[in-house]
Amino acid sequence: MITESTSKLLSHVPCENCGSKDNAALYDDGHTYCFGCLQHSQGDAGEAPVLPTTPAASVALLEGNYQPLRSRGLTEETCRKFGYLCVPNYNGQPVQAATYRDKSGRPCAQKLRTRDKQFSIHGDAKDMTLFGSHLWAAGKMIVVCEGEIDAMTVSQVLEHKWPAVSVPNGAQSAKRALMESLDYLQNFETIILMFDQDDAGQSAAIDCAEALPIGKVKIATLPNKDANDCLINGEITQLVSAIYGASVYRPDGIVAASELRSVIGEADAESEIAYPYVKLNGILMGIRTGSLITIAAGSGVGKSTLVREFAYAVHQGQKAGPVGLLMLEESTKRTAQGLVGLHMSKNITVNPDTATRREVESSFDDLFSHQDMYFFDHFGSTDLSVILNRIRYMNKALGCKVIYLDHISILISGLTGGVTDERRLVDEVMTSLRVLVQEIDICLFVVSHLRRPSSEAGHEGGAKVQLSQLRGSHAIAQLADACIGLEVDSEDPTSGLRNLVVLKNRHTGQVGNAGSLRYSMETGRLTEVSEDFIDVPF
Numbered sequence: 001m002i003t004e005s006t007s008k009l010l011s012h013v014p015c016e017n018c019g020s021k022d023n024a025a026l027y028d029d030g031h032t033y034c035f036g037c038l039q040h041s042q043g044d045a046g047e048a049p050v051l052p053t054t055p056a057a058s059v060a061l062l063e064g065n066y067q068p069l070r071s072r073g074l075t076e077e078t079c080r081k082f083g084y085l086c087v088p089n090y091n092g093q094p095v096q097a098a099t100y101r102d103k104s105g106r107p108c109a110q111k112l113r114t115r116d117k118q119f120s121i122h123g124d125a126k127d128m129t130l131f132g133s134h135l136w137a138a139g140k141m142i143v144v145c146e147g148e149i150d151a152m153t154v155s156q157v158l159e160h161k162w163p164a165v166s167v168p169n170g171a172q173s174a175k176r177a178l179m180e181s182l183d184y185l186q187n188f189e190t191i192i193l194m195f196d197q198d199d200a201g202q203s204a205a206i207d208c209a210e211a212l213p214i215g216k217v218k219i220a221t222l223p224n225k226d227a228n229d230c231l232i233n234g235e236i237t238q239l240v241s242a243i244y245g246a247s248v249y250r251p252d253g254i255v256a257a258s259e260l261r262s263v264i265g266e267a268d269a270e271s272e273i274a275y276p277y278v279k280l281n282g283i284l285m286g287i288r289t290g291s292l293i294t295i296a297a298g299s300g301v302g303k304s305t306l307v308r309e310f311a312y313a314v315h316q317g318q319k320a321g322p323v324g325l326l327m328l329e330e331s332t333k334r335t336a337q338g339l340v341g342l343h344m345s346k347n348i349t350v351n352p353d354t355a356t357r358r359e360v361e362s363s364f365d366d367l368f369s370h371q372d373m374y375f376f377d378h379f380g381s382t383d384l385s386v387i388l389n390r391i392r393y394m395n396k397a398l399g400c401k402v403i404y405l406d407h408i409s410i411l412i413s414g415l416t417g418g419v420t421d422e423r424r425l426v427d428e429v430m431t432s433l434r435v436l437v438q439e440i441d442i443c444l445f446v447v448s449h450l451r452r453p454s455s456e457a458g459h460e461g462g463a464k465v466q467l468s469q470l471r472g473s474h475a476i477a478q479l480a481d482a483c484i485g486l487e488v489d490s491e492d493p494t495s496g497l498r499n500l501v502v503l504k505n506r507h508t509g510q511v512g513n514a515g516s517l518r519y520s521m522e523t524g525r526l527t528e529v530s531e532d533f534i535d536v537p538f
Contacts, residue, residue: 158243221247402442
């Protein structure tokens, strides 16, 4: 609702935020407000954006005449009914004056509009109620619009038989205005929100619907920007249909079973984005967006190498677009070298002499010729908000659908700063990552360290990986859609043999052995081994 203010409108100025030439209003206390993008900058007094007000105690309401607004398609009868005046001279220029009333129905203020769309309030702004609310006390339906012209339009189209009102100061203060008029709105069986079809209007409609009584609210969808544009463009039938066909507001996340009929018969086929290992891919049925996958292994077992194999395969498959990697334990150069080495099947990070510089650069060019990959140069920064921001950027700006975070323990240590409440921090991080995965619909792989098992061998000696060993909190397993473990061969821990095990699989429920891999020091690759040959010496 528009509140009383001592600030005065000086002029309309360009908006630095949206680039509009004159949508921003500059007030004498220094604050600005853009009626286009709703950007507000505080002045010296830090006031909220309000329209300049002439106190009611010092002036009487303006007098004028009722006449048709031909450019708006509104009749004199409509203007007279709502108290919408044309004032021939106000401060040297003609203005239109929408008369607002207080809760008792008495005129208390006028919202003035000049030809160049400058607005101000004349009278007592603090007592203004919904424009037009004095005309109807109760009923089956009420239409709430964003502006006075739209409210009058709806009423006229409905032959003034159905209530139509508007909020005093547009979308930016609509929720507050409706909350202040909640007792009034409760007198109607259905509340139809017919706000402008731009982003600001639709966002405000949802905010208002969330706050109003459940089950009473509908949101109308218009074929044009607003109700009056529909009238001007001859879309009266569509406007009426939008009113009576308004959809009942339902909060996000609530889905009617009847809406699923068209998809219920569709099989959840294997994803086109595949894991590089046949048996693992068969169990998990591919890499799916909207999924959080945990990779778990002991120290030095090869988690980062496995991540690079996964990322390399997705990159080469080209089904998921570019791949994003946030490798918090190594530099971007090391990540790139590892990927180029995989492409060459040469372990150039351990043995640089295995390839010439020209060969490495040629392989680099070939690897990224069809598609780029994106790395996070963390510079030691592991703040959670930064990580979340970079993941969101990789998806929204760069198109990454599959992203790898290696590893969560470094992220947690960056948050603790010596604090020992690790479990709480892990819960916080995993919850934030889970929410982000669902929000932007990506597949996020998160690498986790394990607590050392009670056996003397340890994971590097062949101890089995278990969900209970995930370090820090059960949330690492609970919030993941799948958990993949990497184990050293228990019979010969010094060999290059590694066993994959699926510890959790929310998609199909199938868990257990997912094949064996052999690490080659010469190539730097983790290659799938057939079960018929897993006993071949390294």
